Amino acid sequence: MEDKHKTKEQLIRELNGLRQQVVELKAERQWAEAALQESEERFRGFSEAAFEGIAIHKGGIILDVNQALAWMFGYEPAEMIGQNALKFATPKSGQIILEKIRTGSEEPYEAQGVKKDGTVFWVQLVGKTSHYKGQEVRVSAFRDITEYKRAEQELVKSQRNLQTLFDSLNDYLFVLDMSGRILEVNLITPGRLGYAKEELLGESILMVRPPDQHDEVMASLAALIAGTGDTCHVPLLTKSGAQIPVETKITMGGWENQQAIFGVCRDMTERKRSEEALQQSEERYRGIFDDSVASIYIFDDKKNFMASNQAGLDLLGYSKEELLSMSIPDVDADPVVVLPAHEQLLSGDRLVNYEHRLKRKDGRIISVLNNSRPLTDTQGNVTGMLSTLVDITERKQAEEQLIREKVFTESLINSLPGMFYLIDVNGKFLQWNKNVEEITGYSAEEVAQRHPLEYFEDKEKELVARKIQESFETGRSELEASVIAKNGRKIPFYFTGVRIMIDGQPHLLGIATDISERKQAEAALKRARDELEARVEERTRELRESEALFRGVSEQSPNMIFINSKGRVVYVNEKSEAVTGYRKEEFYAPDFDFRTLLAPDSKEIVLQNHSRHLRGEEIAPFDYGLITKAGKRIDVMIASKLITFRGEQAILGILVDITERKQAELQIKTSLEEKEALLKEIHHRVKNNLQVIASMLNMQTRYTQNEQIIGQLLDSRNRVYSMALVHENLYRSETLARVDIAAYVSDLIGNILQSYRLDARRIELNLEIEQIFLPLDQAVPCGLIINELVTNALKYAFPETMAAQRPHSDEIAIAFYPGEDEMLVLMVADNGVGLPEGLDLNASKTLGLRLVRTLVRQLGATLDVDKFSGTTFKITINKADE
Numbered sequence: 001m002e003d004k005h006k007t008k009e010q011l012i013r014e015l016n017g018l019r020q021q022v023v024e025l026k027a028e029r030q031w032a033e034a035a036l037q038e039s040e041e042r043f044r045g046f047s048e049a050a051f052e053g054i055a056i057h058k059g060g061i062i063l064d065v066n067q068a069l070a071w072m073f074g075y076e077p078a079e080m081i082g083q084n085a086l087k088f089a090t091p092k093s094g095q096i097i098l099e100k101i102r103t104g105s106e107e108p109y110e111a112q113g114v115k116k117d118g119t120v121f122w123v124q125l126v127g128k129t130s131h132y133k134g135q136e137v138r139v140s141a142f143r144d145i146t147e148y149k150r151a152e153q154e155l156v157k158s159q160r161n162l163q164t165l166f167d168s169l170n171d172y173l174f175v176l177d178m179s180g181r182i183l184e185v186n187l188i189t190p191g192r193l194g195y196a197k198e199e200l201l202g203e204s205i206l207m208v209r210p211p212d213q214h215d216e217v218m219a220s221l222a223a224l225i226a227g228t229g230d231t232c233h234v235p236l237l238t239k240s241g242a243q244i245p246v247e248t249k250i251t252m253g254g255w256e257n258q259q260a261i262f263g264v265c266r267d268m269t270e271r272k273r274s275e276e277a278l279q280q281s282e283e284r285y286r287g288i289f290d291d292s293v294a295s296i297y298i299f300d301d302k303k304n305f306m307a308s309n310q311a312g313l314d315l316l317g318y319s320k321e322e323l324l325s326m327s328i329p330d331v332d333a334d335p336v337v338v339l340p341a342h343e344q345l346l347s348g349d350r351l352v353n354y355e356h357r358l359k360r361k362d363g364r365i366i367s368v369l370n371n372s373r374p375l376t377d378t379q380g381n382v383t384g385m386l387s388t389l390v391d392i393t394e395r396k397q398a399e400e401q402l403i404r405e406k407v408f409t410e411s412l413i414n415s416l417p418g419m420f421y422l423i424d425v426n427g428k429f430l431q432w433n434k435n436v437e438e439i440t441g442y443s444a445e446e447v448a449q450r451h452p453l454e455y456f457e458d459k460e461k462e463l464v465a466r467k468i469q470e471s472f473e474t475g476r477s478e479l480e481a482s483v484i485a486k487n488g489r490k491i492p493f494y495f496t497g498v499r500i501m502i503d504g505q506p507h508l509l510g511i512a513t514d515i516s517e518r519k520q521a522e523a524a525l526k527r528a529r530d531e532l533e534a535r536v537e538e539r540t541r542e543l544r545e546s547e548a549l550f551r552g553v554s555e556q557s558p559n560m561i562f563i564n565s566k567g568r569v570v571y572v573n574e575k576s577e578a579v580t581g582y583r584k585e586e587f588y589a590p591d592f593d594f595r596t597l598l599a600p601d602s603k604e605i606v607l608q609n610h611s612r613h614l615r616g617e618e619i620a621p622f623d624y625g626l627i628t629k630a631g632k633r634i635d636v637m638i639a640s641k642l643i644t645f646r647g648e649q650a651i652l653g654i655l656v657d658i659t660e661r662k663q664a665e666l667q668i669k670t671s672l673e674e675k676e677a678l679l680k681e682i683h684h685r686v687k688n689n690l691q692v693i694a695s696m697l698n699m700q701t702r703y704t705q706n707e708q709i710i711g712q713l714l715d716s717r718n719r720v721y722s723m724a725l726v727h728e729n730l731y732r733s734e735t736l737a738r739v740d741i742a743a744y745v746s747d748l749i750g751n752i753l754q755s756y757r758l759d760a761r762r763i764e765l766n767l768e769i770e771q772i773f774l775p776l777d778q779a780v781p782c783g784l785i786i787n788e789l790v791t792n793a794l795k796y797a798f799p800e801t802m803a804a805q806r807p808h809s810d811e812i813a814i815a816f817y818p819g820e821d822e823m824l825v826l827m828v829a830d831n832g833v834g835l836p837e838g839l840d841l842n843a844s845k846t847l848g849l850r851l852v853r854t855l856v857r858q859l860g861a862t863l864d865v866d867k868f869s870g871t872t873f874k875i876t877i878n879k880a881d882e
Contacts, residue, residue, distance in 0.1 A: 053123075053142035056132050060085050060101070063137060072123075072144055074116035088113055090120060097125070101138060104129060110145065119809070122149035172236060172246065172265035175255050180205045180221055183255055194239030205263075208237050224250050224261065236265060245272050295368075295389040298375070301346060301382055303328040315368075315391060317361035333357040333365050345374050345385050355392065367396045402699055419493070419512040424505065425472060427451045439514075441486030455483050457490075471497040471508050473858055475780035480515065492519050499780075501716055504847050525664050532661050559657075560636070562587075563643075564610075565650035569594050579657065581629030599625025599633055613642050613651050623658060635662045711795075718752060718787050739779035741816055742769040748783055749814070752790055763798060768815040772824065778877065781855040782826060786814065788848045789828040789873050797832025797871065822879045829872035835865070 053069025055062055062083050070077045073088055086094040093111035100109060108126040115121065127140040172192065175184040182200050190197045193208055200207070205221075206214045213234045223229030232248040246265040253262050289296055295312035299305060304327045313320060316331055332338050334356040341351055351372045357365050372387040413420050413433045421432040429436075429447055436447055440455060452468065453461045460481050470477040476498050482490040497510040560579055563571035569587040577583055586592060598606050602624035609619045621639040628634065640653040698717050701710045749765065774782065790812060798810045812830045819825040852873075856863045859877050866872040 053144075055080075055085070055140050055142070056137050057085050057140070058135060058137045060098075063132065069142055072142060073113060074119075079116075090114060100125075100127060110149075113142075117809070121146040169264070171267070174205060174263040174265070176205055176221075176261040176263065178225070178259055178261065180218070180261075182207075183260060192238075192244075193236065209234050210237050210243060220248075220250065221261065224252065232263075245269055247271075292388075295391070297387045297389070298384060299328065299387070300384045303342060303385075306384060312389070315360075315366070315389065316358065322361075331358050331360075333359040341370075341372075342385070345372050346382050348374050348376075348382055350374070358389075366391055366393045368392060399699070399702070402695065418514060419510075421510050421512075423452060423508045423510070425507075427453070427468070430507070439485065439491065440483065456481055457484060467495070468497065468508060471499050471510075472506050474777040475499045475858075476776050483512070492516055504712070504716065521667070525667060528664050529661065532658070532664075557654075560655035562653050562655070563645050563650050564594060564653065565645055565648050567594070568592070570645065570650065576655075579628065579634065580626070597626055599627050601625060609640070610651065613640060614649070616642065623662075626655070635659045718791060738773035738775055741772040741774055741779065741782070744779065744783060745769050745786060745814065745816065748786060749790065752787065752794070763794070763810045763812060766811065766813040768813070768817070770817045772816055772818070778859060781859050782816075782877070785826065785852055785855050785875065786828060788852050790814070792848050793828070793830040793832060793871070797830040797834075799833065818879070819876060824877040824879050826875040826877065827872060829866075829870060831870040834867050834869075834871050 053072045054066045055069055056064040062080055062085055065077050065080050067077060070080060073080065080088070085097065089097055090112040093113070096109065096111055099105075106126065106128050108124055110122060110124050112120050113123045122145045124143045124145045125140055127138050130137060130139045132139070169186050170188065172189045173186040174182055174189070177183055182203055182205060185197060185200055190200055193200075206217060209217050217232060217234050220229060220232035220234070230250055232250060233246075234248070235243040235245045237243055245268045247268050248263050248265045250261055250263045253260055255262075289307075289309050292309055293311055295315040296309045297305060297312050298307040305323050305325075308320065308323050313323060316323065318326070328338070328342065329335070338356050341354060341356070345351060351370065354370050355367060356370060357367050359365055368389040369392045370387055370389050372385055374382045375384040375386055377383050417435075419433065419436045419439060421436055422430045424430060429450070429452075432447060436442075437444055440447070442450065453464060456464050463479065464481055467477040467479045476496075478494070478496045480492065480494050482492045484490055492515050493512040494515045495510060495512045497508050499506050500509050501507070557573060557575055560576040561571075561573040562569055562576055568590070569592060572584055572587045576587070580597060595603060595607070605622065606624055609622065613619055619640055621637055623635060623637050626634050626636050635658050636655040637658045638653050638655050640651055643650055643652045645652075698714070701713045704710060704713075745767065746769070749767065753765070793812050797812075810830075810832065813827070814829075815825070815827040817825055853863070856875055859875075861875050861877040864874040864876075866874070
């Protein structure tokens with residue numbers, strides 16, 4: 001009843017109070033909506049920076065995806081939003097996904113996705129229930145595991161060359177009989193588990209599984225046999241008791257004519273860590289922000305710090321409270337660089353990989369790599385910026401160090417023991433070390449004006465000129481020749497030369513090593529060998545001249561002579577007494593055993609040849625070790641013959657002391673080993689010098705903004721690197737004559753991809769290189785051809801402007817295999833846009849194609865080009881003689 005008696009003024013006051021509450025509620029709602037918009041904007045920034053694909057869906061309908069997921073499935077994000085998630089999975093995998101959503105499972109699982117072009121591929125998913133734009137949704141993270149699944153399927157399908165596959169796999173691999181006993185393991189398994197292979201074979205698989213999980217292991221085997229399972233997650237148990245988390249894929253097959261079980265155990269230590277990190281980050285997107293090793297900052301449109309993760313605080317050295325009271329100008333050490341960048345950001349553009357400097361709290365200036373994007377509200381207005389920074393101070397210091405190393409390299413070149421030089425195609429010296437001046441006696445000005453042939457005698461000039469030309473044509477040459485110094489002195493040198501490209505022009509990089517001492521040693525050894533062989537021949541001829549003079553000659557002979565009959569020594573000459581230390585009476589004693597004279601490592605061959613002699617066989621002269629009475633070993637060569645002595649069958653032997661010859665042979669062998677070591681060192685140094693040149697070319701790209709010049713410098717660097725790889729392969733190879741093409745091409749392609757920083761998800765690279773070994777003069781041109789053709793394909797075959805018109809994935813294939821009639825076939829193909837219409841390869845003036853034509857001619861090969869469905873280059877090469 002009181003309400004009826006309220007005055008008009010009271011009613012007006014209450015009405016005004018209600019209006020004020022409505023205004024406050026509206027303001028609170030607007031504030032909440034703005035905070036929600038900011039939170040969602042931050043979430044999108046983090047999800048866009050993630051490498052995994054992320055999708056937000058409700059009731060199976062996709063509400064939002066990040067760019068990584070769109071790339072993974074071949075769509076634009078807008079094409080996926082609003083679609084049923086099952087559209088992007090195979091029917092079987094769709095049922096699995098529905099079950100995981102229905103049960104709210106947060107465990108990782110695998111499924112098959114379907115790309116826009118219909119390609120089916122494997123992904124690993126993990127989902128979690130969360131809230132998004134005021135509603136309960138499910139957030140799922142995707143990881144492309146196609147390669148992993150493909151490797152597993154190939155393992156199941158193929159038993160060809162199984163032992164080789166066992167030995168090359170980096171996973172644990174077991175072959176079991178149907179009762180679970182181990183029949184075979186691959187090479188790595190025993191060592192990693194702490195067992196010898198013999199300890200595992202024949203034992204139960206339970207031996208390497210934790211005792212408390214044996215039932216689960218046996219259940220997995222039973223499920224495999226029943227056809228209801230193929231995976232086991234029980235860890236492996238080492239001999240020391242440590243557990244290794246693994247995922248075991250098991251399958252049935254045949255092994256040595258019996259049914260067997262194959263198990264491939266993939267070490268999941270790193271994967272487990274990754275999954276745990278992913279699950280933790282999915283609990284709250286804040287985990288991505290706080291735990292990131294990169295420094296992440298959020299600014300408002302006034303450039304004030306609004307948020308920072310711990311890495312960001314550590315980078316600048318401020319506490320959170322201090323940093324949130326500051327703005328960008330407080331820490332900016334490069335306003336000339338940063339101010340225009342911020343204007344670009346606040347206008348709505350992104351900034352990628354730009355470098356600038358910041359000032360820390362302690363006053364230290366640091367260099368950072370910055371990736372930033374604008375933050376916008378629901379109307380698209382820029383409300384701030386999100387920046388991810390990486391400290392590159394050490395990298396910058398490394399670049400400065402590289403400059404210092406250039407100075408060091410020049411000093412190193414001058415410290416090389418031989419002569420180092422660089423000449424152009426006209427024979428002009430462009431660079432050389434101090435040894436060239438000191439050894440030849442010419443000043444730097446004189447060296448610069450002299451032609452290389454002026455350092456050699458007339459009779460050697462033609463050979464030297466031919467070898468120089470060979471270096472420019474084939475990429476490498478070597479020779480021995482004598483340099484004539486200014487004072488007339490002749491000095492023998494061993495020269496090696498390799499062709500390198502500088503600014504698109506061939507140059508000769510050479511190293512000369514003084515071999516005077518080696519020549520003297522070889523001459524001395526040859527004289528000693530000739531004298532020894534002449535002496536042996538002379539003595540043998542004298543002994544054969546007259547058997548009637550045998551005894552007199554034998555007593556005067558410098559060689560040891562003996563006659564052995566029925567296992568007893570019946571005659572020795574005085575030389576035998578002098579050399580062995582035994583008197584004739586000791587030799588002739590009935591109890592004297594001639595085997596006493598034999599070195600342990602010679603008894604078998606001497607006794608075998610003795611028996612063969614008695615059977616009437618002719619025995620060629622051979623070497624063996626003789627032990628004197630004093631215990632000294634001497635090496636002898638024996639020539640023996642079956643004769644009749646005093647009416648009995650006997651063996652006549654003439655022994656020549658070849659101890660000195662053996663020592664000479666050892667010296668020759670040592671000299672050859674030193675030469676091989678020298679050649680390896682030369683390959684190593686040539687490789688190092690070429691890598692220095694490549695690094696200098698790479699460094700030069702940082703001093704120009706001209707994209708064309710940068711491209712030319714990178715192309716030249718890759719060409720130099722392709723030659724350096726040949727020398728690296730020869731240096732590490734057991735043979736100095738041939739290059740393993742499979743390993744060489746793999747390293748070469750890795751360098752090209754790294755050089756151009758390609759998106760591996762966009763271009764697929766297929767290598768089919770058989771085991772082929774090429775000599776240096778073929779390996780270098782082949783490497784340069786591959787470098788040019790792959791580089792051209794990466795640059796021009798897949799233009800971004802035509803990406804939407806290509807329904808298939810971009811692919812580059814390289815094959816190298818034996819062809820017919822002792823030929824080798826090199827193929828480089830791509831499925832890109834193809835060569836321009838009307839392009840005449842023989843008339844093309846581009847450096848790359850001109851270089852390819854030149855290298856094909858240099859190899860004596862043929863070049864065929866197929867322009868159907870992309871471009872295919874086929875080079876047919878004559879196989880070099882072994």
